[in-house]
Amino acid sequence: VQLQASGGGLVQGGGSLRLSCAASGRAFSTYDMGWFRQVPGKDREFVASIRSGGSTYYADSVKGRFTVSRDNAKNTVALQMNSLKPEDTAVYYCAAKAYFRVGYADPEIYDSWGQGTQVTVSS
Secondary structure (H helix, E strand, O other): OEEEEEOOEEEEOOOOEEEEEEEEOOOHHHEEEEEEEEOOOOOOEEEEEEOOOOOEEEOOOOOOOEEEEEEOOOOEEEEEEOOOOHHHOEEEEEEEEEOOOOOOOOHHHOOEEOOOEEEEEEO
């Protein structure tokens, strides 16, 4: 599956952004989808995941502020980000993995990645 992320930008602290990831290819509904973020000099960090069956998981740092969702009819996954903080500034990536791979937070288990979209939160 090929992925393309969009929706990043510059926002003031406390604001909101909605990221979207469009997938091409077959059987999108069978993939677990994830969102990760990365800042220069640091490892890629898990943000949120939604399984093929709809179960969701979040990093503690974003729980209660971010919401991941998917639309299998449109082959898209979204990340709604509210109450943004300067520490949320990063390049955000969407990723896909086969449903049978165990886990959700380890970037190594994901098979496909989008190109990344920059999110910058000003203080």
